Amino acid sequence: MPKGKKGRAAPQRLSELLRVPEGEPVDLAAFDPRATPGGPDAPGGKSAGREATARMGPGLADLQERLYAASTGGDRRRLLLVLQGMDTSGKGGTVKHVIGLFNPSGCRIQAFKAPTAEERNHPFLWRVRKALPHPGEIGIFDRSHYEDVLIARVRELAPRDRLGRRYGQINRFEQSLADDGVTLIKCFLHIGYEEQRRRLLQRLDRPDKHWKFDPSDIDERALWPAYQEAYELALQRCSTAAAPWYVIPADRKWYRNWAISTLLREHLEALDPRYPEAEFDVAECRERLLDEGT
Amino acid sequence: MPKGKKGRAAPQRLSELLRVPEGEPVDLAAFDPRATPGGPDAPGGKSAGREATARMGPGLADLQERLYAASTGGDRRRLLLVLQGMDTSGKGGTVKHVIGLFNPSGCRIQAFKAPTAEERNHPFLWRVRKALPHPGEIGIFDRSHYEDVLIARVRELAPRDRLGRRYGQINRFEQSLADDGVTLIKCFLHIGYEEQRRRLLQRLDRPDKHWKFDPSDIDERALWPAYQEAYELALQRCSTAAAPWYVIPADRKWYRNWAISTLLREHLEALDPRYPEAEFDVAECRERLLDEGT
Numbered sequence: 001m002p003k004g005k006k007g008r009a010a011p012q013r014l015s016e017l018l019r020v021p022e023g024e025p026v027d028l029a030a031f032d033p034r035a036t037p038g039g040p041d042a043p044g045g046k047s048a049g050r051e052a053t054a055r056m057g058p059g060l061a062d063l064q065e066r067l068y069a070a071s072t073g074g075d076r077r078r079l080l081l082v083l084q085g086m087d088t089s090g091k092g093g094t095v096k097h098v099i100g101l102f103n104p105s106g107c108r109i110q111a112f113k114a115p116t117a118e119e120r121n122h123p124f125l126w127r128v129r130k131a132l133p134h135p136g137e138i139g140i141f142d143r144s145h146y147e148d149v150l151i152a153r154v155r156e157l158a159p160r161d162r163l164g165r166r167y168g169q170i171n172r173f174e175q176s177l178a179d180d181g182v183t184l185i186k187c188f189l190h191i192g193y194e195e196q197r198r199r200l201l202q203r204l205d206r207p208d209k210h211w212k213f214d215p216s217d218i219d220e221r222a223l224w225p226a227y228q229e230a231y232e233l234a235l236q237r238c239s240t241a242a243a244p245w246y247v248i249p250a251d252r253k254w255y256r257n258w259a260i261s262t263l264l265r266e267h268l269e270a271l272d273p274r275y276p277e278a279e280f281d282v283a284e285c286r287e288r289l290l291d292e293g294t
Numbered sequence: 295m296p297k298g299k300k301g302r303a304a305p306q307r308l309s310e311l312l313r314v315p316e317g318e319p320v321d322l323a324a325f326d327p328r329a330t331p332g333g334p335d336a337p338g339g340k341s342a343g344r345e346a347t348a349r350m351g352p353g354l355a356d357l358q359e360r361l362y363a364a365s366t367g368g369d370r371r372r373l374l375l376v377l378q379g380m381d382t383s384g385k386g387g388t389v390k391h392v393i394g395l396f397n398p399s400g401c402r403i404q405a406f407k408a409p410t411a412e413e414r415n416h417p418f419l420w421r422v423r424k425a426l427p428h429p430g431e432i433g434i435f436d437r438s439h440y441e442d443v444l445i446a447r448v449r450e451l452a453p454r455d456r457l458g459r460r461y462g463q464i465n466r467f468e469q470s471l472a473d474d475g476v477t478l479i480k481c482f483l484h485i486g487y488e489e490q491r492r493r494l495l496q497r498l499d500r501p502d503k504h505w506k507f508d509p510s511d512i513d514e515r516a517l518w519p520a521y522q523e524a525y526e527l528a529l530q531r532c533s534t535a536a537a538p539w540y541v542i543p544a545d546r547k548w549y550r551n552w553a554i555s556t557l558l559r560e561h562l563e564a565l566d567p568r569y570p571e572a573e574f575d576v577a578e579c580r581e582r583l584l585d586e587g588t
Contacts, residue, residue, distance in 0.1 A: 069505040095399040104398045105389040197583055204580050210572040211363040218582050278504040286498050288512050289491055
């Protein structure tokens with residue numbers, strides 16, 4: 001941890017704390033899904049975390065407006081938040097609670113389900129390219145092209161060699177996005193096996209949550225180790241300088257929301273988008289408006 | 295106004311109060327853009343109105359979740375909010391403040407700008423069909439196919455006879471949407487000529503609002519009467535039982551937000567969407583989850 005003056009730890013950006021280092025092997029068992037690294041301190045954790053997230057709202061919306069305004073002046077920069085994680089890990093909850101802090105008109109949200117017949121007839125990145133954020137927007141992927149190296153690997157939906165080539169294809173694709181002004185924030189929502197059981201049982205206990213449940217969710221649990229391995233490989237091979245992965249401990253919903261809001265804030269602040277200069281004569285326009293009625 | 299027991303006025307739905315009656319001539323001069331029909335009473339108007347809108351938030355989000363959940367059980371119903379109005383009338387503000395009350399993942403927002411070359415090569419409804427909400431979603435159009443009988447009429451962007459046919463084409467299109475489960479809520483945000491001047495001057499006064507300003511906005515003001523006439527015609531010819539128009543007095547932003555939130559609430563309540571029944575054995579799934587670890 002970097003040290004500041006007088007030996008005290010300098011505040012570290014959460015992006016550094018949670019980023020998966022490029023090229024290093026990833027062992028998910030070493031990450032505690034109940035941890036709250038860098039987050040509001042326990043025991044006030046939950047309520048302090050919720051308050052801290054809510055307090056970020058106006059600042060995030062302001063940064064978003066500046067990002068969008070800049071695009072009207074030709075700035076091509078934009079954000080793409082990629083959310084991946086096992087069932088019940090909180091991808092939908094993140095959209096509701098974190099993206100809900102932004103102006104909806106500047107958000108382009110795409111949930112990726114099992115590919116349609118048409119989508120299967122195209123290269124796997126085809127449907128992803130169509131859903132990218134435009135300049136000035138914040139794009140949100142609820143699942144993504146990573147499904148094509150996750151479930152596709154676990155369920156052997158494609159030949160091994162074709163699967164193996166996809167990591168490189170993804171890296172080149174993401175590099176091209178970064179080159180075009182896209183800041184990628186790829187979040188793996190890391191929950192524990194027991195926490196998933198608890199959340200699935202909760203869905204069963206509430207009739208108003210049954211629509212979110214599918215008995216095949218239980219079958220998928222038998223493949224938990226295979227999924228963890230597939231995630232480890234994806235994180236290891238595709239956490240690049242242009243498009244790093246972040247591991248978000250996600251057993252605690254308040255921490256997940258706080259951490260992702262903070263990542264968004266840090267990246268938006270780093271972009272530091274500016275309102276464009278007026279390309280018209282402000283004084284003259286004011287006069288025209290004031291004179292027209294007389 | 296309908297009377298309840300003991301001669302007291304029964305509460306009237308805002309949808310009835312603001313709806314443009316089918317087939318009757320529309321005189322926009324008769325509508326005061328500063329009015330607050332059915333709204334929280336002055337003098338507490340502004341703060342009471344804002345509070346009332348905020349209080350509707352959780353209920354709206356709950357209705358939206360039910361609508362979305364129902365779609366997973368085969369219910370094709372959805373909402374389409376169409377926002378039209380002169381520059382600065384508050385279309386963007388409505389998306390921010392009203393649609394911001396909903397879960398962003400269930401909202402499909404489309405802002406329609408001047409048609410691209412590709413769009414101009416297609417019938418005018420082509421780009422609109424591509425942006426429709428899916429079952430369970432709330433669609434929001436910031437401008438819409440009505441531009442093709444508004445600016446297109448005022449600026450004579452199409453031959454007269456082709457323009458004249460569009461009203462009928464729109465009505466048949468909207469009827470087909472209604473037949474497919476789409477509830478249309480078409481809102482004309484009605485601001486006054488003086489209020490627009492005030493808002494444009496405000497944009498000029500603030501450098502962080504310059505990006506929203508275009509000097510051509512001033513030129514358009516010279517065509518104000520022609521636009522009002524074009525709106526009157528569109529409201530008159532296209533306020534149908536299947537897809538009524540609502541005139542929203544929009545000089546007061548708090549009223550505009552309260553009124554549109556209320557229209558959405560009334561329509562969602564009328565739909566009364568239900569969580570779908572579980573199509574699986576809840577008890578068996580619970581047992582499987584509890585047993586797997588032992």
